[in-house]
Amino acid sequence: MIRVELPYHLRTLAQVSGEVFLEVEGTVTQRSILDTLEARYPMLQGTIRDHSTLERRPFLRFFACEEDLSHEPPDAPLPDSVASGTEPFLIIGAIAGGSQSADERTTHPLPTAYDYEGFVKKAVTS
Amino acid sequence: MNKVRVLVGTKKGAFILTSDGKREKWDISGPHFSGWEIYHLKGSPTDPNRLYASQSTGWFGQIIQRSNDGGKTWEPAGNKFAYDGVPGTHQWYDGTPHPWEFKRVWHIEPSLTDPDTVYAGAEDAALFRSTDGAQSWQEMSGLRGHGSGPHWQPGAGGMCLHTIILDPSDPRRIFIAISAAGAFRTDDGGATWQPINRGLYSKGIPNPEAEVGHCVHHIAMHSSRPGVLFMQKHWDVMRSDDAGDSWQEVSGNLPTDFGFAIDVHAHEPETIYVVPIKSDSEHFPLDGKLRVYRSRSGGNEWEPLSNGLPQENCYVNVLRDAMAVDRLDDCGIYFGTTGGQVYASSNAGDTWMPIVRDLPSVLSVEVQTLQ
Numbered sequence: 001m002i003r004v005e006l007p008y009h010l011r012t013l014a015q016v017s018g019e020v021f022l023e024v025e026g027t028v029t030q031r032s033i034l035d036t037l038e039a040r041y042p043m044l045q046g047t048i049r050d051h052s053t054l055e056r057r058p059f060l061r062f063f064a065c066e067e068d069l070s071h072e073p074p075d076a077p078l079p080d081s082v083a084s085g086t087e088p089f090l091i092i093g094a095i096a097g098g099s100q101s102a103d104e105r106t107t108h109p110l111p112t113a114y115d116y117e118g119f120v121k122k123a124v125t126s
Numbered sequence: 127m128n129k130v131r132v133l134v135g136t137k138k139g140a141f142i143l144t145s146d147g148k149r150e151k152w153d154i155s156g157p158h159f160s161g162w163e164i165y166h167l168k169g170s171p172t173d174p175n176r177l178y179a180s181q182s183t184g185w186f187g188q189i190i191q192r193s194n195d196g197g198k199t200w201e202p203a204g205n206k207f208a209y210d211g212v213p214g215t216h217q218w219y220d221g222t223p224h225p226w227e228f229k230r231v232w233h234i235e236p237s238l239t240d241p242d243t244v245y246a247g248a249e250d251a252a253l254f255r256s257t258d259g260a261q262s263w264q265e266m267s268g269l270r271g272h273g274s275g276p277h278w279q280p281g282a283g284g285m286c287l288h289t290i291i292l293d294p295s296d297p298r299r300i301f302i303a304i305s306a307a308g309a310f311r312t313d314d315g316g317a318t319w320q321p322i323n324r325g326l327y328s329k330g331i332p333n334p335e336a337e338v339g340h341c342v343h344h345i346a347m348h349s350s351r352p353g354v355l356f357m358q359k360h361w362d363v364m365r366s367d368d369a370g371d372s373w374q375e376v377s378g379n380l381p382t383d384f385g386f387a388i389d390v391h392a393h394e395p396e397t398i399y400v401v402p403i404k405s406d407s408e409h410f411p412l413d414g415k416l417r418v419y420r421s422r423s424g425g426n427e428w429e430p431l432s433n434g435l436p437q438e439n440c441y442v443n444v445l446r447d448a449m450a451v452d453r454l455d456d457c458g459i460y461f462g463t464t465g466g467q468v469y470a471s472s473n474a475g476d477t478w479m480p481i482v483r484d485l486p487s488v489l490s491v492e493v494q495t496l497q
Contacts, residue, residue, distance in 0.1 A: 009162065009186060045205070047189070051205075051206045051208065059185040093185045
């Protein structure tokens with residue numbers, strides 16, 4: 001069972017609380033997780049990756065096992081601990097401050113090493 | 127007994143304000159979609175309990191929400207807005223070509239006859255239509271394809287299609303406006319479009335009388351006279367008596383003719399309202415005094431309306447979609463501010479009272495008059 005942690009606003013949109021648990025067929029990759037997630041929760045289509053290009057939205061990042069996987073190929077196998085459900089696959093909104101429109105914000109880069117539980121809490125409350 | 131439902135979109139969610147016909151005591155529900163930008167929400171004229179809302183953020187993109195019970199509950203609808211064919215380019219702020227990119231829906235306009243048909247005005251500027259209750263969207267690409275699209279340029283707020291007016295007397299006629307391309311009209315249901323900007327004069331563009339390139343902020347129409355249009359341009363309040371074929375300035379004695387919002391009295395087609403803003407450099411009222419201006423003569427002669435509005439230290443703005451009217455016998459006027467106030471007048475603007483004072487910055491206000 002794959003564990004996926006969504007940012008606050010997407011949990012609200014999908015009407016879920018806590019982690020989402022998914023049965024993913026075949027190799028566990030970013031693409032297979034997101035395909036399964038969007039099939040279960042169609043309202044998330046377009047909110048994590050572009051409808052047409054399937055590229056990650058620019059203000060989101062993918063993390064697991066204390067690593068930033070955002071720039072990994074979408075079909076690259078994810079770590080065994082994610083595939084086994086030991087570690088969650090994290091979808092995180094970038095911390096961005098300033099004006100409300102994200103286009104106008106000063107966007108701070110994400111840390112490369114961090115306590116991601118703490119980061120998640122900070123991200124969802126900022 | 128009549129009721130009024132005011133739909134308020136803000137930078138941090140939607141709010142629904144309801145009152146009976148007296149419009150003295152208000153119930154407030156919200157925030158709906160807490161933390162998201164709600165650029166606009168609007169109800170179907172034929173099914174008032176069918177509401178549509180445009181919900182977005184820079185992080186997660188665009189969501190369209192739909193309600194079938196007047197906003198008590200909502201469900202996400204379709205959010206795939208794909209430009210028809212190869213989108214091509216428009217001009218960027220520096221004049222270089224820039225690819226057309228969907229960013230958000232600024233305005234939702236439900237059909238006058240079918241609750242499942244709804245139009246959406248997008249940034250980057252395009253008009254979309256759904257005929258299945260917002261589950262799927264198709265671009266009405268005749269607008270972008272009419273020829274001038276590659277020369278359109280964004281205004282300060284982005285290149286947005288922010289105004290959609292459906293002609294109640296002719297289902298094939300639609301008016302739209304784009305910042306900063308101007309106003310356009312179709313007479314054949316959206317297959318072809320023509321710019322309707324003759325008579326506009328904009329000092330900030332290379333040719334002040336160009337066919338396209340004007341920063342139109344908003345347009346209003348009275349349903350009994352669909353050929354008469356009123357426009358708040360970046361600067362100048364304008365009027366057309368021939369469905370946009372030509373425009374005349376009616377700023378008259380306004381203290382400043384910069385502004386965003388404009389609307390028409392529900393029962394008096396020559397009574398119009400604007401909120402003058404100091405300038406495009408200072409987006410707040412003159413002298414810190416919030417005043418709506420009313421013309422009972424279709425423009426040129428204006429009177430300030432200030433009773434109940436703050437007359438000192440007020441430095442809010444009123445955005446283009448943040449004014450609306452109800453259809454009760456004593457026409458109600460409503461507007462919201464970037465300071466989070468929603469003001470109402472139950473006597474056509476003679477006196478005002480705040481319904482709420484401390485909402486997030488208000489992006490849009492719409493009103494439904496309910497039986």
